[in-house]
Amino acid sequence: MRNLLVLLIVLVGGFVLVGMFVAPNQPELRTWYLANACQHLDKVSPQICDPIRKAEGTPADKT
Incomplete structure (x- = not known):
């Protein structure tokens, strides 16, 4: 169980x-x-997807 x-x-x-x-x-x-x-990752922390958005050139959602 611990390994799982x-x-x-x-x-x-x-x-x-x-x-x-x-x-x-x-x-x-x-x-x-x-x-x-x-x-889904933004619910944990918006900083997780910030590098992806910066590379894509899309602004972050401010909700």
Whole structure:
């Protein structure tokens, strides 16, 4: 059970790190994160998708 929890934490952390560091430099991945993931990641922290939005040139949502 502990191994499953650690795996889940590592996967979520990897997903966030890819969004912050890899996706801004990859157009297809950046588009996917903007369309699908950023709406959920913004609930955790708006700073996660800021590098993607800066690379795309779209303003951040102020909600």
